[in-house]
Amino acid sequence: MTTFALIGAGPGLGLASARRFAAAGHTVALISRNAENLDGLTTELASDGIDARGFAADVLDIESLTAALYAAGAALGPVEILQYSPVPRADFMKPVLDTSADDLDAPLAFSVKGPVTAVNAVLPGMRDLGRGTLLFVNGSSAVRPNPNVAGTSIAFAAESAYARMLHDTLAHENIHAAQLIVPGAIRPDAEHSSPDALAQRLYDIHAKRDGFRHYSEPLPD
Known part of the structure; x- marks a missing residue:
């Protein structure tokens, strides 16, 4: 049996994703x-009836995140599927002219060092299995920079670049890296962006392995 590892577990998308992958x-x-x-x-x-276990770790703490994934x-x-979808802190989202260089330390650690740490921890096991999936979930600022949320716009763009490089580099090893962009809020009543709909979309991305970037719904004009 292989493991679905979810970084950023919570009662919404996290719980829905856990249920969907457990069902598989x-x-x-x-x-x-x-x-x-x-x-x-x-x-x-x-x-x-779902076999789940919690592992406490902070994505800003490389050692604790590595230890949690190894454990x-x-x-x-072995971890076959990794979903990286922690929710950014509010202080990451300052307007661009109010954002200093120091203000970018935490967002970049959150969206770049965290994913790199997580991938490095699970990649050996995926290679041993001969398969794997790396799922990255981001908001619209990953592809459409928003001057009102400069920290996440910059950090999500860097995460996107890293994920895309993984997609291109690991495909020949049967390890699929993909990104799901969720343009708006995740709401239980949303047709395409409810927790259950997004969990199913993530599972479909894992199963179909058809490209890098996916959108839960079109970006608003």
């Missing part, structure tokens, strides 16, 4: 900063 036969590793929240999520999943693979089986 994967064990579930939930990674988030808050251990108490993880306990609640794993308890809820267990009530549905997940050792406890649950």
Whole structure:
């Protein structure tokens, strides 16, 4: 059995993704900063008969993130699918003229160092399996820079570049890297951007392996 590892576990998209990939036969590793929240999520999943375990780690802490992913693979089986979808902090989203060089340290660590750390931790196991999927979830500022949210616009663009390079470099190893852009808010009543709809879309990207960048719905004009 292989593992679906979710970085940025929460009660919305995270829980929906965990359920969708578990339905396909994967064990579930939930990674988030808050251990108490993880306990609640794993308890809820267990009530549905889903084999899930929480691993506390901060994506801004390379050592803790690496340790969590190694522990997940050792406890649950090798990570075949990695979803990187933590929610950015509000202080990442200052207007561009109010953003200093120091203001970019945390967003870049969050959206670049975090993904690089996570991929480096799971890639050896995927290579041993002979397959794998790397899923990156971003907002619209990843592809359409927004001067009102400079930190995420810059950091998401860098994450996009990294993910695209992975897509091009790892394809011949049967490891598929892809990005899902969610232009607006994730809402339970949204046709294409509800947690369940996005979880299904992510699963389809994993299963179909048809290209790098996908959109949950068209970008608004």
